[in-house]
Amino acid sequence: xxxxxxxxxxxxxxxxxxxxxxxxxxxxxxxxxxxxxxxxxxxxxxxxxxxxxxxxxxxxxxxxxxxxxxxxxxxxxxxxxxxxxxxxxxxxxxxxxxxxxxxxxxxxxxxxx
Amino acid sequence: xxxxxxxxxxxxxxxxxxxxxxxxxxxxxxxxxxxxxxxxxxxxxxxxxxxxxxxxxxxxxxxxxxxxxxxxxxxxxxxxxxxxxxxxxxxxxxxxxxxxxxxxxxxxxxxxxx
Numbered sequence: 001x002x003x004x005x006x007x008x009x010x011x012x013x014x015x016x017x018x019x020x021x022x023x024x025x026x027x028x029x030x031x032x033x034x035x036x037x038x039x040x041x042x043x044x045x046x047x048x049x050x051x052x053x054x055x056x057x058x059x060x061x062x063x064x065x066x067x068x069x070x071x072x073x074x075x076x077x078x079x080x081x082x083x084x085x086x087x088x089x090x091x092x093x094x095x096x097x098x099x100x101x102x103x104x105x106x107x108x109x110x111x112x113x
Numbered sequence: 114x115x116x117x118x119x120x121x122x123x124x125x126x127x128x129x130x131x132x133x134x135x136x137x138x139x140x141x142x143x144x145x146x147x148x149x150x151x152x153x154x155x156x157x158x159x160x161x162x163x164x165x166x167x168x169x170x171x172x173x174x175x176x177x178x179x180x181x182x183x184x185x186x187x188x189x190x191x192x193x194x195x196x197x198x199x200x201x202x203x204x205x206x207x208x209x210x211x212x213x214x215x216x217x218x219x220x221x222x223x224x225x226x227x
Contacts, residue, residue, distance in 0.1 A: 004156070033215070040122065042203060042219040043157075058214065090156055097213040100145040100164055104156030 003027075006091050006105035013112050019078040021108050023091030031094040032074035033102065034058075034066060036087045043090060049074055050097070081112045115140050115211045117204050119218035127226045132176075132191040134221050136204030139185065140211075146187045147205040147215070148178055157203060163187060174198070199225045 007022035025032065031050050035043040035058075045058030047066040055066050063085060067075045074093075078085055088109050092102040120135040138144060145164050149157040161172025168180040174197075178189045187204060204218040 035217075040219055042119075043217040045214060045216070048214060056212075059216075092157075092215075094215075100147070100162060100207060100213075100215075101159050102147075102149075102157070102215055104149075104158070106154075106156045 004091055004093050004103050004105040006089075006108045008108050009106065011108060011110045013081050013110065015082060015112060017081050017112075019081050019110065019112075021076040021078075021089055021091075021110070023074045023076070023093075023105055024072050025074075025093040025103070026072065027093070027095070027103075028071065029093040029103070030071075030096045032068065033092040033094070034064075034074065034076045035090045035092065036060070037090055037107070038087050046076065046089075078110075081110075083112050086110060086112045115144070115206050115208055115214075115216045117206050117216055117218035119202075119204050119221050121221055122219065123222050123224065125224040125226060126194045128196055129193050132189070132194045132198065132223065134189040134202050134204075134223065136178075136187045136189065136218060137185050138187060138204070138206045140206055140208045142208050142210050144206045144208045145213075146178075146180060147207075148172065148176070148187075148189050149203045149205060149217075151201045151203065151220075153200075160189070160202070194223075194225050196225050196227065199223055 033048040091105040116139040148160040207215040
């Protein structure tokens with residue numbers, strides 16, 4: 001089975017702190033994604049990566065950056081956390097563009113005080 | 114640009130009743146379409162997907178969905194609801210023009226009454 005592991009299920013940070021959310025997949029997938037999930041808004045795409053060292057902006061990239069130095073790992077970085085970034089963050093991976101199906105981690109719930 | 118609209122943020126059915134969750138999409142080229150389910154405190158898991166083969170797609174747990182190009186719809190159904198179906202359901206689309214990004218609808222929370 002594909003496993004997507006997000007390093008922290010729950011985090012509490014203060015405004016202005018730098019936050020790292022880590023995601024690791026164990027199936028040699030090419031594509032990886034970061035979404036945030038908010039009630040009534042569904043999942044919104046923050047950043048994605050089709051291959052190692054590649055990254056592309058999604059629909060809401062402002063305030064975020066990403067890093068993909070190794071194929072299995074995709075990190076989301078909040079350079080200076082703000083209260084409006086309090087949310088559930090979901091990482092997903094996909095074998096390649098043709099297969100379509102995303103495999104999700106369990107999510108990281110971030111609260112910024 | 115791709116988009117997904119799910120009609121109804123909350124749907125309530127009785128146990129044993131038909132489940133119908135509505136999804137309409139916008140795509141200028143043949144899309145891939147998906148339904149995902151999310152149980153409390155978990156990530157999303159795939160229920161079923163349409164990738165230009167048969168228009169009626171069967172998924173896990175007795176769910177199915179029909180792709181109707183003329184209506185740009187991909188509604189999810191299940192003949193008989195079970196208490197364990199209570200969850201949030203997301204419709205999603207990806208296509209070539211969108212670079213195969215997967216775009217999600219806002220979600221529909223399904224409640225099942227005993």
